[in-house]
Amino acid sequence: MCGIIGYIGDKPVAPLIIDGLKKMEYRGYDSAGIALLTENDFIVHRAQGKIKVLEKLIADEKLSMTIGVGHTRWATHGVPSEENAHPHRDDKNKIVVVQNGIIENFLELKDKLRKLGHEFSSQTDTEVIPHLIAEYFEGDLPSAVRKAIRELKGAFALVVASWEDQRLVAVREGPPMIVGRAENSRDGIGSGTIAASDIAAILEHTRSVYFLDDGEMAVLDEDSIELTDFDGNAIEKEITKITWNPIQAQKDGYQHFMQKEIFQQPESLRDTIIGRFDLEAGEIILDELAPIEKENYSNFNHVLLTACGTAWHACLVGKYLIEKFSDLRVEVDYGSELRYRDPKIDERTLFISISQSGETADTLAANRTAKEKGGTLVSICNVVGSTITRESDAVIYTRCGPEIGVASTKAFTAQLAVLVLLALNIGRVTGKISKDKCREILQELIEIPQLVRRVLKQDADLKEFSKHYRDKQDFLYLGRGINYPIALEGALKLKEISYIHAEGYPAGEMKHGPIALISSEMPIMTLVTQNNVYEKTLSNLMEVKARDGEVIAIADEGDERIGEVADHVFHVPKVSEVLSPILLTIPLQLFAYHVAVHLGCDVDQPRNLAKSVTVE
Numbered sequence: 001m002c003g004i005i006g007y008i009g010d011k012p013v014a015p016l017i018i019d020g021l022k023k024m025e026y027r028g029y030d031s032a033g034i035a036l037l038t039e040n041d042f043i044v045h046r047a048q049g050k051i052k053v054l055e056k057l058i059a060d061e062k063l064s065m066t067i068g069v070g071h072t073r074w075a076t077h078g079v080p081s082e083e084n085a086h087p088h089r090d091d092k093n094k095i096v097v098v099q100n101g102i103i104e105n106f107l108e109l110k111d112k113l114r115k116l117g118h119e120f121s122s123q124t125d126t127e128v129i130p131h132l133i134a135e136y137f138e139g140d141l142p143s144a145v146r147k148a149i150r151e152l153k154g155a156f157a158l159v160v161a162s163w164e165d166q167r168l169v170a171v172r173e174g175p176p177m178i179v180g181r182a183e184n185s186r187d188g189i190g191s192g193t194i195a196a197s198d199i200a201a202i203l204e205h206t207r208s209v210y211f212l213d214d215g216e217m218a219v220l221d222e223d224s225i226e227l228t229d230f231d232g233n234a235i236e237k238e239i240t241k242i243t244w245n246p247i248q249a250q251k252d253g254y255q256h257f258m259q260k261e262i263f264q265q266p267e268s269l270r271d272t273i274i275g276r277f278d279l280e281a282g283e284i285i286l287d288e289l290a291p292i293e294k295e296n297y298s299n300f301n302h303v304l305l306t307a308c309g310t311a312w313h314a315c316l317v318g319k320y321l322i323e324k325f326s327d328l329r330v331e332v333d334y335g336s337e338l339r340y341r342d343p344k345i346d347e348r349t350l351f352i353s354i355s356q357s358g359e360t361a362d363t364l365a366a367n368r369t370a371k372e373k374g375g376t377l378v379s380i381c382n383v384v385g386s387t388i389t390r391e392s393d394a395v396i397y398t399r400c401g402p403e404i405g406v407a408s409t410k411a412f413t414a415q416l417a418v419l420v421l422l423a424l425n426i427g428r429v430t431g432k433i434s435k436d437k438c439r440e441i442l443q444e445l446i447e448i449p450q451l452v453r454r455v456l457k458q459d460a461d462l463k464e465f466s467k468h469y470r471d472k473q474d475f476l477y478l479g480r481g482i483n484y485p486i487a488l489e490g491a492l493k494l495k496e497i498s499y500i501h502a503e504g505y506p507a508g509e510m511k512h513g514p515i516a517l518i519s520s521e522m523p524i525m526t527l528v529t530q531n532n533v534y535e536k537t538l539s540n541l542m543e544v545k546a547r548d549g550e551v552i553a554i555a556d557e558g559d560e561r562i563g564e565v566a567d568h569v570f571h572v573p574k575v576s577e578v579l580s581p582i583l584l585t586i587p588l589q590l591f592a593y594h595v596a597v598h599l600g601c602d603v604d605q606p607r608n609l610a611k612s613v614t615v616e
């Protein structure tokens with residue numbers, strides 16, 4: 001899940017490559033590197049750590065070269081270090097490569113290349129690639145790349161360069177690869193072509209791009225892009241126009257992207273739901289589902305939702321919603337688990353896959369398993385044109401704009417909103433719920449962005465409150481029913497950005513074990529809305545109080561009784577049970593964010609994590 005970029009232009013490209021790498025730093029930040037081509041050599045600089053370390057390293061260098069590649073790394077094979085940092089070269093200094101992905105047969109290839117006299121200098125899987133290409137290189141880079149990649153097993157995206165050829169070759173076999181011609185670049189760059197893992201890195205130079213598919217490569221010259229398959233056959237592809245604004249990818253005055261993204265939720269939720277229902281008619285309009293809706297869902301008897309991390313928590317909420325509004329049997333599984341078991345999927349399975357990035361390797365593999373077994377794949381995704389969307393039978397975009405913070409926030413609430421719409425749609429199409437019921441929920445859904453804005457007003461209180469918890473070692477998050485997945489999500493947010501241990505549990509499970517953990521040292525964050533398990537949840541909390549536990553509750557406005565049980569209460573507006581997860585999520589995001597900031601943690605780039613997990 002590294003970020004790779006290559007640029008070939010008519011002005012110095014080093015600053016453009018550094019700029020592009022910074023936009024992709026969320027993909028990994030263990031090390032960074034750049035290779036620039038002269039007429040008879042490569043100039044390579046690599047540094048362990050973030051891109052600013054590399055930037056500092058090259059600050060005083062005179063780098064006027066107009067062709068180059070760059071890399072920001074999330075380590076898979078080999079520790080984060082300068083020697084393992086990309087770009088990698090062969091030992092005869094002919095070929096340079098940046099890679100995102102994993103070469104599964106690298107040991108076998110290394111062995112073979114060693115026998116041919118090659119010497120290696122890193123522990124990475126990537127280093128075999130330049131060596132292998134160099135073996136085939138006779139002056140024409142594309143043809144050598146084609147021969148070499150036939151021998152690679154795994155999932156990889158590459159940008160390859162050779163000073164002897166003076167062109168770039170971009171390859172896709174798994175992870176994303178986007179290429180475009182610089183058309184409206186900022187000052188300093190004239191013409192040129194660019195290849196990168198991510199739209200964010202390209203956006204400033206062009207809005208017209210080609211998304212390479214698996215098995216495709218692009219040969220980049222200063223003013224041309226040639227697309228072929230791995231056998232060298234020319235390919236015609238449609239140009240995709242990107243409408244994202246570069247400003248959307250900046251912090252807008254917030255301290256962190258995560259903070260900005262939390263505060264964007266009134267707008268992002270509005271964008272997610274807008275135009276997707278007819279309130280008067282009490283109907284959902286999801287034109288995206290037209291290809292699968294034609295048989296009114298009667299061809300399905302089973303729904304299986306899959307995802308990883310935060311998106312998996314959305315799946316759990318989705319199960320609750322679809323079960324409530326339909327007669328379908330609903331299951332949920334992690335992408336990483338599903339791909340290695342023998343799931344019962346057939347042509348009567350509606351397979352729903354959720355992913356912010358659309359590139360998560362485990363989710364992608366689970367989707368492919370489902371498709372092979374005959375399931376119909378509907379994805380709920382944020383990134384337009386991502387791999388998951390291109391492999392789906394239908395896509396419902398969450399439309400919440402780029403999410404940069406590693407901790408997912410606005411994408412999660414957008415996924416919840418889409419799931420409400422999808423479940424209502426299934427309910428209406430199958431006749432399980434009435435127009436009046438649908439209208440009633442939609443009426444509330446319209447108000448959700450405004451209600452989220454109201455909850456965000458508690459930011460200052462939560463900031464002050466969270467100070468008292470920065471020294472805690474452990475937290476328990478409790479919820480029941482549809483709020484249980486939100487307890488899991490709250491715990492995940494806290495642990496991933498503040499490194500405080502936190503666990504989510506269904507409140508009713510406490511007495512079966514976790515209650516043994518209760519002490520005054522372990523605060524309990526509870527989600528208590530006035531639904532069918534309200535009384536039961538209060539009883540669970542009494543049991544905690546009786547054992548000296550400190551209870552923090554997020555509860556409905558107007559709930560007087562909760563104050564008798566909880567030590568601290570934050571309120572959210574009272575809404576239908578099916579919408580409560582969206583509102584309950586907001587205080588948990590703010591709480592986790594402020595605890596992490598009080599602790600001085602790197603909120604947007606927490607240790608050991610990357611935004612998009614494109615490896616297993």
Ligand code: M6R
Nearest residue numbers: 309310311355356357360407408
């Ligand atoms: O891009 P995806 O939604 O497929 O990513 C799935 C998870 O990797 C992601 O949600 C992860 O758990 C986040 N760090 C959570 O904040």
